[in-house]
Amino acid sequence: MRYQWVDAVWRLDYSELKNALLKHPYTEEAGSGFILDEAYRNNKLSGRYIQKEVKTIESRSPLGYIETYFQTIYQNHSFQIDMDSPYSLLLIDPPKSSIPLTSALGRATSFKISIQSPSINLVTWLDLIRLNLKKYSLQKLDIAQVKLSNNILGNLSLKGDGDLLEELKKIPNNTSGKIIRAEFYFSTEDGEGRATITYQGVAKVHNTSINRYFIQILKNTLNDVAKTRVINN
Numbered sequence: 417m418r419y420q421w422v423d424a425v426w427r428l429d430y431s432e433l434k435n436a437l438l439k440h441p442y443t444e445e446a447g448s449g450f451i452l453d454e455a456y457r458n459n460k461l462s463g464r465y466i467q468k469e470v471k472t473i474e475s476r477s478p479l480g481y482i483e484t485y486f487q488t489i490y491q492n493h494s495f496q497i498d499m500d501s502p503y504s505l506l507l508i509d510p511p512k513s514s515i516p517l518t519s520a521l522g523r524a525t526s527f528k529i530s531i532q533s534p535s536i537n538l539v540t541w542l543d544l545i546r547l548n549l550k551k552y553s554l555q556k557l558d559i560a561q562v563k564l565s566n567n568i569l570g571n572l573s574l575k576g577d578g579d580l581l582e583e584l585k586k587i588p589n590n591t592s593g594k595i596i597r598a599e600f601y602f603s604t605e606d607g608e609g610r611a612t613i614t615y616q617g618v619a620k621v622h623n624t625s626i627n628r629y630f631i632q633i634l635k636n637t638l639n640d641v642a643k644t645r646v647i648n649n
Contacts, residue, residue, distance in 0.1 A: 419631060420510055421503040421617035421638060422518075427528040430459045430499055440524045442466040450524070459499040465517045467491040493517035501635070502642030503534055503617060534617040536641055538595045539581065541613065544637035551603035554580050555610075562593035604629050 426433065434455050442449030447468040455461040471487045493516060494508040507514055518531050546552045557580045559572040572593065574580045584590050599612045609623030609630065619634050 417621050418509050419619045419621070419634070420507040420514070421534060421619075421635075422505040422507065422514075423503055423532050423534045423617075424497075424505040425530040426499055426504065426525075427530075428525055430461075432528075433497070433499070433525060434461060436524045436526075437461075437463065440520070444468070448520070450520070460497065462496040463494075465493040465495070465520050467493075467516055491516065501639055503638055505531065506635070536615050536617055536638070537644075538598050538613065538615050540644055541637060541641050542581075542598055542600070544640050545600075545602075545613075545633060548633045548637065549602045549604060551601075551608070553577065553601045554598065555601060556580070556597075556599035557584060557595055558597035559584065559590070559593040560596045562587070563589040602630070604633070606630070 428436070434452070437450045437452060440449050442451050442464075448466060450463055450465055452461060452463040455463070467490070469489045469491065471489065473485055473487055475483045475485070477483060491511060493510060493514070495517060496506040496508065498504050498506070507517070510517075521529055521531075542554065555575065555577070557572075557574045559574070561569050562572050564570045572587070574583060576583075584595075595615065597612060597614045599610065601608065601610050603609075606629045607623065609621060611622065611630070611634075612620045613634070617638065619631075621630060
């Protein structure tokens with residue numbers, strides 16, 4: 417399961433947002449629109465933006481006849497909004513592009529929303545996640561734009577069961593790069609799993625049976641990262 421947090425700024429209140437989405441419901445006739453699954457908690461709602469696409473497919477028979485049939489495809493953009501959180505828009509198992517959803521949110525709210533990808537300090541996020549887990553083992557780090565010489569930059573990937581962050585410090589010019597992805601094994605009250613997180617607020621959880629509890633940990637620690645960023649600035 418894949419999750420992506422988005423840095424969204426809302427220039428309208430919760431009631432205005434909810435009403436704006438309710439005014440643009442999904443119907444088969446329109447072929448696109450919103451379905452709200454939950455909107456009774458103050459400043460929080462969850463829903464889906466649906467896009468319907470009908471494809472015309474032609475098939476030629478062995479005798480040369482062309483048969484035409486139609487295939488209906490529904491693109492589902494699931495999301496949660498928590499207007500009290502620093503990263504207030506969460507995309508749940510999003511398609512390759514989130515532009516259809518973000519564009520639809522903009523149109524529905526008369527463009528009273530600004531959206532951008534976050535840039536998160538993964539070391540800080542990992543430290544906070546670790547404190548909330550029963551067991552934790554960092555298995556992989558991907559680092560981009562490490563200065564290898566005056567004119568050469570490279571990407572590094574560290575793997576293993578040791579202290580990867582300490583090993584990274586031993587590499588010359590390690591501070592010149594940016595940790596962009598981390599993979600770790602963990603254990604919670606619901607069981608064991610493996611997760612990958614990125615500096616852009618994307619998390620992939622490889623054990624879906626423990627998603628609910630673990631995703632709440634990711635959300636809470638990500639909010640703490642945002643608070644740390646504000647204090648440091």
